[in-house]
Amino acid sequence: MGGEAKHLKSGIVSAEDPESIRIAGRIIKTGGLVAFPTETVYGLGCDAMNADAAAKVFESKQRPQFDPLIVHIVDTKQLDDVIGSLPVLGQRLMDAFWPGPLTLVLPKQPAIPDLVTAGLSTVAVRMPNHSVAQALIREAGTPIAGPSANPFGYVSPTTAQHVADGLGSNVDLILDGGPCQVGVESTIVSLAGSQPELLRPGSITIEQLSAVIGSIRRSSPVNEKPIAPGQLSRHYATRTQLTILASIGARPILKDGERACLLSQSQARDPDDRFIAVEVLSSTGDLRETARGLFAALRRLDSLGLDRIYAEPCKEEGLGVAIMDRLRRCAAP
Numbered sequence: 233m234g235g236e237a238k239h240l241k242s243g244i245v246s247a248e249d250p251e252s253i254r255i256a257g258r259i260i261k262t263g264g265l266v267a268f269p270t271e272t273v274y275g276l277g278c279d280a281m282n283a284d285a286a287a288k289v290f291e292s293k294q295r296p297q298f299d300p301l302i303v304h305i306v307d308t309k310q311l312d313d314v315i316g317s318l319p320v321l322g323q324r325l326m327d328a329f330w331p332g333p334l335t336l337v338l339p340k341q342p343a344i345p346d347l348v349t350a351g352l353s354t355v356a357v358r359m360p361n362h363s364v365a366q367a368l369i370r371e372a373g374t375p376i377a378g379p380s381a382n383p384f385g386y387v388s389p390t391t392a393q394h395v396a397d398g399l400g401s402n403v404d405l406i407l408d409g410g411p412c413q414v415g416v417e418s419t420i421v422s423l424a425g426s427q428p429e430l431l432r433p434g435s436i437t438i439e440q441l442s443a444v445i446g447s448i449r450r451s452s453p454v455n456e457k458p459i460a461p462g463q464l465s466r467h468y469a470t471r472t473q474l475t476i477l478a479s480i481g482a483r484p485i486l487k488d489g490e491r492a493c494l495l496s497q498s499q500a501r502d503p504d505d506r507f508i509a510v511e512v513l514s515s516t517g518d519l520r521e522t523a524r525g526l527f528a529a530l531r532r533l534d535s536l537g538l539d540r541i542y543a544e545p546c547k548e549e550g551l552g553v554a555i556m557d558r559l560r561r562c563a564a565p
């Protein structure tokens with residue numbers, strides 16, 4: 233990569249340049265790591281068939297090896313390399329939502345390294361709806377395994393700069409495809425048990441899923457026994473302690489000298505509230521806009537190094553379920 237590296241500025245290259253995709257594909261094929269945009273958040277990708285490359289992903293993120301990766305594919309032909317069998321409900325969900333922000337947990341193919349699936353007999357697979365992710369997988373000629381491209385436990389990245397801020401030189405290349413349009417991670421549904429189970433809420437809502445496959449069990453949000461460590465209660469967390477307010481507009485009583493900021497759902501607030509900074513997620517209360525900007529706003533507030541972030545809750549309906557899920561995990565002690 234020597235000759236190519238000089239073109240890179242802090243490891244970020246524009247994904248619009250076809251040359252970038254070529255280089256990125258070659259890095260994946262030769263066992264390296266490429267951060268890439270998807271419609272949800274940026275992923276940290278490697279060849280899903282290469283255990284050594286997967287080991288680098290865990291190392292780069294400081295991710296515990298009990299936390300399995302999602303395998304990204306570009307077409308249904310690649311499914312045969314990844315999953316062992318496809319139940320009829322799986323087919324229906326793929327027809328309805330792929331390519332898109334839905335991850336399915338299914339029985340795995342033996343060829344997928346155990347490290348990728350953390351030794352489970354199942355694998356998480358999704359087909360992203362983003363032209364850069366698709367071009368990269370096609371160019372690499374292999375399914376790409378990858379978690380969100382952030383240090384383990386921190387807020388997921390929704391821009392190339394977020395990736396560089398968190399992982400920097402631990403990545404061979406960062407493909408910049410602009411800010412992610414969805415902004416929260418994919419919905420995860422397991423079809424490996426006797427009944428479909430929602431493991432992580434995302435932008436494909438429970439209502440949308442139920443319309444296609446009927447009833448779906450919601451896994452309990454706490455970590456009795458996390459099968460998906462995305463289920464760990466504290467995850468996606470800022471370094472600054474975050475507290476969720478009781479309602480929109482609720483005024484926290486700040487401790488003497490407490491330096492606090494506010495993540496507001498829709499309104500800039502009265503200066504009397506004494507917040508040092510306020511981020512407004514969507515002035516019209518549009519949940520898509522809220523989700524799209526959520527992680528970037530959290531990162532900006534976190535970078536201020538204040539004592540506390542107060543966050544207004546949103547209605548827990550539709551996309552609001554995923555937004556509140558991420559805020560709660562961020563707030564968990």
Ligand code: TXA
Nearest residue numbers: 272274275300301354355356379380417418460461462
């Ligand atoms: O939107 C997304 O899903 C993004 C983009 C990059 O695709 N990826 C993402 O990956 O959020 P990550 O690693 O941050 O979250 C993947 C989640 C983890 O909570 C992991 O435990 C769960 O998927 N997972 C992976 N394989 C699993 C399996 N076989 N069974 C249950 N959960 C699994």
Ligand code: MG
Nearest residue numbers: 379380381388
């Ligand atoms: Mg993650």
